[in-house]
Amino acid sequence: MIDLFLERTFAAPFTVEVIASLTYEALPCFALHRVAWRGSLLSRDGCRLVCRFQAPDVESCRIALRQAKADASRLWPGTVHEAPGETAEGPANANANVLVERSFAQAVELARIQALEDAGVGCLSDYRVRFVRTFFSCDARRMLCLYRAGDAESVRQAQRQIGMPMDRVWAFQTILPPTT
DSSP states (O other): OEEEEEEEEOSSOOOHHHHHHHHHHHHHHHHHTTOEEEEEEEETTSSEEEEEEEESSHHHHHHHHHHTTOOOTTEEEEEEEEOTTOOTTSHHHHTOOEEEEEEOSSOOOHHHHHHHHHHTHHHHHHTTOEEEEEEEETTSSEEEEEEEOSOHHHHHHHHHHHTOOOSEEEEEEEEOOOOO
């Protein structure tokens, strides 16, 4: 199984309840194609969404999304990297609330970007920002980083001071699959 990420934008805002309902309705279709929804991040304004899936391949996920009538044009395979000392089930991961989008004209090495982040750990601390997790595209040209912070502006200021590249910074609400 591979990790896949779907990025969507909406002209009119969606609520957590609507996104959750639409996703729950799609679960049987996902199951048919062996796609597991791992959660979604909805921007506070309801106009941006990132969904994480695991599937045997990209095409299985694309087919399942199309059958669920979801736009799969910004679906990409990637890897998940936890903050040092954290696990996917750790407490910090449950509390991430700010996302930083990064894109690169050419492929980058994750280690190079991580070294910049590590060098700025003191600055993050000054702004009361905690790094949680990174989603890194397989083509090495896209990165989504999750943080825990008081607000998106604190993350934005810390990232600027460290000299980290960033396209957008936004606060989000987490939507998780139902527990069985």
